[in-house]
Amino acid sequence: MKELTVNDRLYSLPSNPMVVICLDGCEPAYLEKAAAAGKTPALSRIRQEGTDRIAHSVIPSFTNPNNMSIATGRPPEVHGICGNYLYNPANGEAVMMNDPSFLRAPTIFKGYYDAGARVAIVTAKDKLRTLLGHGLRFDEERAVCFSSERSGETTLSEHGLEKAANWLDRAVPDVYSAELSEFVFAAGVKLLEEFKPDVMYLTTTDYIQHKYAPEDDEAIAFYAMFDKYLQELDALGASIVITADHGMKPKHLSDGSPAVVYLQDYMNEWLGEGSSKVILPITDPYVVHHGALGSYATAYIEKSEADTGVAIADLLSRIEALEGIDVVLTRDHACERFGLPPDRLGDLVIISGENVTIGTSAVEHDLSGLDAPLRSHGGLTEQAVPFICNRVMADMPAAPELRNFDAFFLASQAATQSNV
Numbered sequence: 410m411k412e413l414t415v416n417d418r419l420y421s422l423p424s425n426p427m428v429v430i431c432l433d434g435c436e437p438a439y440l441e442k443a444a445a446a447g448k449t450p451a452l453s454r455i456r457q458e459g460t461d462r463i464a465h466s467v468i469p470s471f472t473n474p475n476n477m478s479i480a481t482g483r484p485p486e487v488h489g490i491c492g493n494y495l496y497n498p499a500n501g502e503a504v505m506m507n508d509p510s511f512l513r514a515p516t517i518f519k520g521y522y523d524a525g526a527r528v529a530i531v532t533a534k535d536k537l538r539t540l541l542g543h544g545l546r547f548d549e550e551r552a553v554c555f556s557s558e559r560s561g562e563t564t565l566s567e568h569g570l571e572k573a574a575n576w577l578d579r580a581v582p583d584v585y586s587a588e589l590s591e592f593v594f595a596a597g598v599k600l601l602e603e604f605k606p607d608v609m610y611l612t613t614t615d616y617i618q619h620k621y622a623p624e625d626d627e628a629i630a631f632y633a634m635f636d637k638y639l640q641e642l643d644a645l646g647a648s649i650v651i652t653a654d655h656g657m658k659p660k661h662l663s664d665g666s667p668a669v670v671y672l673q674d675y676m677n678e679w680l681g682e683g684s685s686k687v688i689l690p691i692t693d694p695y696v697v698h699h700g701a702l703g704s705y706a707t708a709y710i711e712k713s714e715a716d717t718g719v720a721i722a723d724l725l726s727r728i729e730a731l732e733g734i735d736v737v738l739t740r741d742h743a744c745e746r747f748g749l750p751p752d753r754l755g756d757l758v759i760i761s762g763e764n765v766t767i768g769t770s771a772v773e774h775d776l777s778g779l780d781a782p783l784r785s786h787g788g789l790t791e792q793a794v795p796f797i798c799n800r801v802m803a804d805m806p807a808a809p810e811l812r813n814f815d816a817f818f819l820a821s822q823a824a825t826q827s828n829v
Contacts (some may be wrong), residue, residue, distance in 0.1 A: 415520035416483045422524060423607050423824030426647040428597065429816045431479060431532070433472060433590070433651035434615025434633070434786065437463060437795050438623040443632035451640035452632075453467055453546075455799045464796035466655050468747040468760070469705035469787050471691055473506055475654035476537055476612055478814035480493040480516045482746030489513035490492050490540070490543035491753050492690025498709050498755075503688065507536040509543040513750075519544035521608045522552055529606035530554040531596045533589045533614035538568075541610065545569075553604060558584050581790045587631050594638035601645050608619065608817075609647075618657040620781050643799055644827035648824035652813045653794035660702065660766045661782040668783070669702055670733050670761060673769040676708065678721055679727060684712040687769045688755060701774060702766035704735075704788030725757065733765030735788060763790035799828050 411422040441691040443449045444456075455748050467478045469492060485491040489511055496503045499813035518528045530541050535556040542554030553569035558574040561581040574581045577596055582588035590613035597611045621628040643729060662668050673687040691703035714720050721739065728737045733829060736759070743758035744751045761767050766785055768774050795812050800807070805811065 413518050413520050413524045416481055416487060416514050418482045418818055419518065420520065421821040421825050422521075422526065422648040423648065423821060425824055426601060426605070426607060426609065426645075427817070427820040427824035428601070428609045428611065428642060428647045428649045429478060429479065429609070429820050430597075430639075430649065430651045431612040431813075432653045432795070432817075433613045434618030434655060434657045435654070435795055436618065436623060436656035436658070436791070437793060439632060440795055441627055442623040443577045443629045443636075444630050446468055448629050448633035449636040450796070451636045451643060452651075455639070455643065456797055460798040460805055462796040462805060462811055463793050463808045464652060464815070465505070465792045465808045466653070466794050466813050468749075468789065468792065469690055469703070470655035470789075470791040471703065471705070471787055472534070472615070472654050473540070474538065475813060476532075477512070478542055478600060478812075479652070479654070479816050480518065480541055481514045481612065482517055482814055482818055483514060484814065486744065486748040486750050487514050489750050489753065491749050492707075492714070493536070494688065494690045494692040495753060496686065496688040496707075496709065496755070496772065498686070504673065505536065507540060509539055512540060512543055514668070514697055515544055516541065518608065518610065522546075524576045526607040527551045527605065528553070529597075529600045529604055529609040531593045531600070531610075532556045532612045533558060533593050534629045537612065541612075542568075553600065557582055557589050557596070560592060569667075585616050587617050587634070589616065589628075590631070591634055591638075594635060598638055598641045601642060601647060612654075612762070617655065619784050622659065622784070628707075648820055648826065649799045650816045650820040650823065651795060651797040652816050654813065655786045656791035656793055657784050657786050658763050658790055659782065660764055660785045665782040667702060667776060668733065668769045669771075669772045669774075670731055670770070671727070671768045672708065672759065673773070674771060675728070675731065677770070679724065680712065680717040681712070684717050685710050687767075689767065689769060691785070702768055702783060703785050704761040704766055704791065706759045706767040708757045708759060709755040710757070721756065728757070733761050734759060735762040736760040761787045762788070778806065782789060798823050
């Protein structure tokens with residue numbers, strides 16, 4: 410068996426195609442409700458005949474940190490991507506962490522590519538494309554990496570494929586639609602048929618999960634759509650692992666309004682304006698469906714106890730006492746517990762409970778785009794995710810030992826086996 414090492418983990422070179430699917434925002438209840446409605450026969454068969462587990466995502470349970478953990482096989486302390494959004498206290502600037510310069514470890518895709526494998530990556534959101542495709546060369550016919558969001562603009566030199574939308578004979582989907590994810594699945598099937606990758610990663614968008622609860626018809630229809638493509642991928646002989654970057658929980662009050670702890674307002678009251686900075690790493694270009702409200706925040710204390718009269722220990726206790734706050738940790742404790750890079754965190758890490766989000770100041774959040782009760786993620790209660798393989802993996806553990814970023818490690822083992 411041929412093997413390669415990426416980020417100190419050993420991977421097998423597959424004898425048949427291996428496919429990892431990241432269902433963005435796939436709270437395990439979505440699969441249960443769709444199965445109970447009889448809409449996912451392929452997935453139900455795979456869960457029964459293959460391997461069905463629950464894994465844990467990394468914290469924060471956001472898109473970028475978890476996709477890059479899956480892509481590198483390691484937590485954020487190794488690859489460096491600890492949010493969608495990063496604050497630099499040295500210059501007071503906040504930037505998106507979607508540039509490869511923020512990445513501190515090579516991807517599994519680069520490892521396989523360098524070993525001679527054919528690699529295909531399709532992401533719904535373009536914010537992930539350059540991170541996932543970093544280190545691949547598109548001047549050969551061995552690497553494809555594009556997003557459905559920008560599928561009308563793909564080129565051979567940057568993506569390995571010219572005009573992906575034309576190639577797939579589909580219109581470029583709206584970024585706030587189920588079709589954005591369907592494009593990913595459809596592209597995956599065609600790539601497996603025509604490009605014949607050894608390694609393929611398909612990662613979707615959580616538009617549906619932010620907008621609809623597991624029992625809603627629209628959510629069930631989404632997983633019925635996914636099931637159709639899953640059946641095709643399975644029939645083509647691929648070894649498949651299905652997981653998610655994070656779960657999704659309702660974060661609203663009984664009247665449907667968002668449940669929010671506006672932490673910056675409290676910090677201003679306690680410390681004075683300009684003495685602290687609350688950062689919400691969920692922030693990205695796609696805030697319409699969540700209003701930049703999630704269950705994880707980091708806070709920088711920009712003035713000392715001598716300036717504010719409030720010690721860090723006292724501040725931590727005050728935040729912990731706020732209704733809806735689940736965990737408050739100092740930077741060192743958060744890094745130790747969650748495997749985070751210390752130079753990219755504030756002085757405190759704050760996590761809210763299952764049905765509550767954290768905001769900055771009330772006046773800073775534009776919630777006009779929320780046309781349904783808020784559903785969001787980021788905390789410990791969104792850490793449980795599906796982990797399903799269409800091969801029998803008898804010795805596979807379960808959460809918390811099993812992590813979503815074990816997907817390619819276990820998929821590579823499964824890809825040395827024959828079909829179930």
